[in-house]
Amino acid sequence: METKRQWTVIRGGRLLDAAGHRADRCDILIEGDVIRAVGKPGLAAPAQTTVFDARGKLMHPGLINAHTHGHGGLAKGMGDRWTLELLLTAGPWLNGNRTTEDRYLSTVIGAAEMVLKGCTACYDLTVEFPTTSVEGLAAAGRAYADIGMRAVVAPMVSDISFFDAIPGLMEMLTPALRKDVARLKQAPHKETLKKIRQALRHWQFDHGSVRPAVAPTIPHHCSEAFLIGCRDLAKEFGVGLHTHVAESKVQAIAGLRQYGATLTAHLDKLGLIGPQFTVAHGVWLDADDMRRLGDRGASVAHNPGSNMRLGNGLADMRGMLDRGVNVGIGTDGSSCSDNQNMYESMRLASMVSKVQGPDWQQWITTEEVVHAATHGSAKALGFGDRIGQIAAGCKADIVFLDIEHINWIPFNDATNGLVHIEDGSAVHSVMIGGKLVVDNHKLVTIDLATLARNVESARARLERLNRDHRKLYERLLPIVGTYCPGLAKTPLHIHRFGACHH
Ligand SMILES: [Zn+2]
Incomplete structure (x- = not known):
């Protein structure tokens, strides 16, 4: 026709x-x-x-959100003083027992907020437990299609549990807690890779609007075989790769202990880093890491709001730009930094650079911030120069x-x-x-009153169903909340925390 x-x-x-x-x-x-x-x-x-x-x-x-999590929508505002490691511990409580319809609703919440606040495309890393599914990813994709927004939807996957990924943490747990967290094990990587392949092969959305990618969640939460499998799938299907690299100091320390090299060097050795590769956060990247990313044409999704909200520190956007890294700007998910307001993320990107030292010539300019939130994010999403600018030939x-x-x-x-x-x-x-x-x-695309009703009934049901997960979180809190900040006090050659209490 x-x-x-x-x-x-x-x-x-x-x-x-x-x-x-x-x-x-x-x-x-x-x-x-x-x-x-x-x-x-x-x-x-x-x-x-x-x-x-x-x-x-x-x-x-239209502003472009380089990093968010659609699954965070239903968990908006559920916590306050969470380090990244406490947030990960709270994962089963925040995201547990979700149906496919819950995944759709959660994603719609974020998408609706983004478009109402001037954002027209996003990179969404979406999680399912114990592994990703074709239906779950389709539900997320449908949410963006219904709102009328562009998105890259990437299954966020791992094959090593949080407790196994942090050196020494499992030994801190009591035998009873060890047994409880053992139940939260991810599926083996072969099964997950199979699911991702199915999703990529049968992707039902127009790639110009809603396209897939692959997101091994955090490098040391993935075995080498799994990371290589993700790399090969992304290459075979010509899609992006996105992972949280050195978001927290705990991760940077864990990487060094485990690989004897930085997380970035480890990923580079495995061949993951290239123009299709996006680092989320990168707060604890050092100069060599940045150079490596810049030389390979990779991107960083800079999430200044989330980095402060979770106490991860202040990322060095100037250092990244100086070394040729493509920088986009993101909000992160609603469970980590609550609102999905790209104007706020832009403002914070400017502010965060301006508290890093007295050399004002090093501060990020407003022009650079706008460039990152449009062109920079567009490149990270893999839409190149088709979005992020108002010019002939662009969307x-x-x-x-x-x-x-x-x-x-x-x-x-x-x-x-x-x-x-x-x-x-x-x-x-x-x-x-x-x-x-x-x-x-x-x-104009969906009715917010209907959404509010559907979300409230899902919220109330999930609160009930995840009561035990919440109790488990509360038992783990004193251990994770003491052990991980202790690990973060290990001396490191770079400093990204804003100030010290002592
Ligand atoms: Zn994230």
Whole structure:
């Protein structure tokens, strides 16, 4: 069936020029889901083109979230003082007993929040226990397709349990606790690799909108054979690889103890690092690690909010950029940093760089932050230059901010305003692939009231079903909460914590 391509022309808006720190009036011509031309007001358009009125709006490319977890949606706000290791210990309580429908709902919650806050694409690492499934991944993919958002959906997988992955931790547990955590063992890697292969082979979504990837969760939570299997699958199917590398100091220490080399060096030895590879966080990368990533054309998803929320420290974005690493910006999942607000992540990326020392010339600029949250993230997602910019040939993923909103009164500097002032509340409309997903502050693709009802019944049921998992977490808390911070006090050649209490 031949479908007639729709023409749309956006007239009257002001287009962000991040490098120029300005926003001049500009018209945008769209055919179907692609931008055909960007030009001065009065841009020529074919007859019968639909006119989209953008007067009083600042237009910027849809923000791209380089790192999140759809499974975090249902766990939003469940904890406060969690280190990464306590969060991982809480995993069965937060994510246990989920049905396929729960996975869908959890992912929809995050996707809805992202588009309402000006984000048009994300990289989602989604977990299932004891292993990933074709149906679980399809449910996550369907959530993004229903919202009308682009996404990379990657099964987050491992074959070594958290308690086995941290050197010395298992020995700290009582025999009774050891028995209880033994029940939380992941499936053997061969089974998981088989499931991922099935999912990649039978992927039911259009790769231009919702595409798959592979995410071995944390390097030392995966055997070498498993990491190599993931690497080969990603290569065979031409998809991305994404893993949490040196997110916490505990991980950096564990890597050094286990491999006699950094986690990055270990992954490089196994051949995982290349242009399709994304490091999540990378707080505890050293200069050699960064150089290695830069030389191989790899990306880092920088999640400044999550890094502070979980007490992992302050990542060195300048060090990464100086060594040629592609840097994208992410929120991380709602169980680790709660909201899914890319404006906040951009603001924090700027702030976190500005507390790292007095040499202000080293601080990340607002222009660099915008570049990372658009171009940088787009590259990490593997969409190249098809998204993350408003230019001829790119997808029509455009956010319209209301410049009569208090955030933009006065309108001084478009780039600084976007990073340091905007918080998502001026988002008026969001277009993805030429279609309005948010119109006049309202989500048009799904009904939020229905979502709220469905989520509340799932939430109440899961709270009941995961009561025992919560009790187990509470028994493990004093041990993990003492042992891991102790490990993090091991001296290391790099420092990423903001300050010390003593
Ligand atoms: Zn993560």
